[in-house]
Amino acid sequence: MMRIFVIGVLTAFLVSCATEKKPDDQEFLKSIETIEEKTGIDEEKINSILDQIPSPLESSVLLKESGSKFNGSLLNQSENLPKYNNNFKKALNLGVYGTDLGYTNIYRQNQISIEYVSSIKSLADDLNIGQFFDVETIGRLATNSKNLDSLLLITTLNFNHINHYLQTEGRDNLSVLLLTGGWLEAMQITCQVATKKPSKQLFEKIGEQKIILDQILELFSFYGDDASMAALLKDLEPLKAAYAKININYTYKESSMEIVNGVGVIKDNSTTTIDITEQNIEEIKTIINSIRTKIIS
Amino acid sequence: MNKIAFVILILSFFCLGASNIADQCDTDKLANNCIPKLTAGFNFLKSYKVDGSTKDKVEYSYVFMKGTQYMINLCANGADTDGVVVSILDKDRNKVASSKINGQIVSAINYPCNASGIYYIQYTFEDATSRCGGSALGFKR
Numbered sequence: 001m002m003r004i005f006v007i008g009v010l011t012a013f014l015v016s017c018a019t020e021k022k023p024d025d026q027e028f029l030k031s032i033e034t035i036e037e038k039t040g041i042d043e044e045k046i047n048s049i050l051d052q053i054p055s056p057l058e059s060s061v062l063l064k065e066s067g068s069k070f071n072g073s074l075l076n077q078s079e080n081l082p083k084y085n086n087n088f089k090k091a092l093n094l095g096v097y098g099t100d101l102g103y104t105n106i107y108r109q110n111q112i113s114i115e116y117v118s119s120i121k122s123l124a125d126d127l128n129i130g131q132f133f134d135v136e137t138i139g140r141l142a143t144n145s146k147n148l149d150s151l152l153l154i155t156t157l158n159f160n161h162i163n164h165y166l167q168t169e170g171r172d173n174l175s176v177l178l179l180t181g182g183w184l185e186a187m188q189i190t191c192q193v194a195t196k197k198p199s200k201q202l203f204e205k206i207g208e209q210k211i212i213l214d215q216i217l218e219l220f221s222f223y224g225d226d227a228s229m230a231a232l233l234k235d236l237e238p239l240k241a242a243y244a245k246i247n248i249n250y251t252y253k254e255s256s257m258e259i260v261n262g263v264g265v266i267k268d269n270s271t272t273t274i275d276i277t278e279q280n281i282e283e284i285k286t287i288i289n290s291i292r293t294k295i296i297s
Numbered sequence: 298m299n300k301i302a303f304v305i306l307i308l309s310f311f312c313l314g315a316s317n318i319a320d321q322c323d324t325d326k327l328a329n330n331c332i333p334k335l336t337a338g339f340n341f342l343k344s345y346k347v348d349g350s351t352k353d354k355v356e357y358s359y360v361f362m363k364g365t366q367y368m369i370n371l372c373a374n375g376a377d378t379d380g381v382v383v384s385i386l387d388k389d390r391n392k393v394a395s396s397k398i399n400g401q402i403v404s405a406i407n408y409p410c411n412a413s414g415i416y417y418i419q420y421t422f423e424d425a426t427s428r429c430g431g432s433a434l435g436f437k438r
Contacts (some may be wrong), residue, residue, distance in 0.1 A: 046356060048357075049342070050376045051357060051358070051359070052357075052359045052360050052415060053358050053359040053360060054342070054359070054361075057340060057342075058362060058365060058438075059306070059437060061340070061436075061437075061438050062364075062438055079394055084346055122338065144319075149340075150331075152341070153340075153341050156340070156341050156342065157341070160343065160344075177327070180332045201364065203368075204363065204364075206366075207363075208362060208363065208413040211360055211413060211414060211415065212360060214323065215360070215415075230340065246355055248413065248414075249413075250387075250412055250414060252387060252389065252391045252393075254391075255394060255397065256392050257394065259398050259399075259401060261407045262403055262404070262405075263336075263403060263404075263406065264394070264396050264398050264403045264405065264406035264407065265406075265407050266393070266394040266406060266408045266409070267409075268393060268394070268408065268409060268410055268412065269411070270391075270393060270409040270411055270412040271411055271412050272363055272411075272412040272413050272414065274403055274413075284377060
């Protein structure tokens with residue numbers, strides 16, 4: 001009787017403790033450690049920077065609200081898809097098309113959106129991340145302009161899942177390229193609009209991208225051994241030089257806060273001023289166009 | 298023999314209890330629950346997992362842009378925020394926003410950013426029973 005009791009207790013002990021860390025989890029953690037040891041890359045630092053970079057969707061919303069009309073000629077045409085025949089170009093252009101999809105969604109250009117969804121799915125499949133892109137749902141939502149909120153939500157969620165997956169799989173270099181492609185495309189669209197229809201708001205939007213560029217350059221510094229990424233970093237250097245002429249001055253002042261209908265409403269009293277001229281915008285636009293042309297060709 | 302059995306029994310209950318507590322803190326679920334709770338008009342940007350079981354605070358960073366209005370909400374097990382507080386700190390760690398206002402903890406903050414830069418989104422725990430939650434970030438112009 002005693003023996004049965006001890007066996008039962010031992011079994012309960014082993015089963016309950018086994019749920020703490022499964023063999024699969026251990027293997028996965030081991031594989032991550034191996035990648036870090038092999039490459040010397042600080043995955044945590046990279047992931048932290050990747051997570052702080054804003055969505056290109058913010059720029060598209062700003063453009064629409066500034067009164068700028070939809071301009072499909074600013075986007076990378078989906079016909080360019082067959083040109084992207086290696087993972088480096090595929091990841092960059094996945095980011096480019098992602099921004100273009102966000103732009104077409106914001107302007108409710110449903111037919112064009114569907115073309116981008118198809119191109120994105122194709123690139124994502126080639127990079128073995130197609131399972132995170134719910135083409136069926138996105139396609140269905142894109143056919144009805146009333147579904148804009150759901151469409152933006154599911155598109156953002158899909159890209160978040162892709163980035164998270166790439167980071168946890170130790171393929172964060174692809175995540176960096178995806179993000180860089182998306183950022184360059186958003187910059188290109190914003191610069192084109194800002195030069196055609198200048199406004200202080202758009203100029204400041206371009207100027208404050210200095211903060212993002214610094215983060216992207218820091219990300220690229222981790223991949224000096226990768227020839228393709230090193231070449232792209234070299235292409236980004238003139239952009240860094242152009243942005244060195246732009247000053248962002250930050251002044252902190254304590255915020256005021258109150259509760260309105262159960263929500264904390266903040267009044268941010270801090271300010272930034274951005275010193276940027278039309279000449280600066282022109283220079284940035286030219287450099288961005290040159291880099292982007294290389295990427296999408 | 299009886300003593301050995303007793304020790305094993307105590308250990309097994311301990312392990313079982315620990316794994317159950319871990320299972321209860323489903324940060325993925327809580328973060329996902331928070332997304333639809335963003336106020337209408339805000340576009341979803343990111344969701345955050347808030348697991349404070351082994352640390353005093355959970356921190357993420359994000360670049361907030363001048364002229365954009367952000368909303369961060371909180372979801373926890375059970376009612377309200379269960380003592381989880383979200384604060385936004387600037388790059389010099391000055392506090393610019395908090396969900397604890399005049400001693401009251403609210404489940405969402407609306408932060409119209411007036412200064413572009415890198416900010417820290419920090420989650421802390423005040424008398425929290427589970428130290429577990431989720432959060433979503435949205436924006437509108």
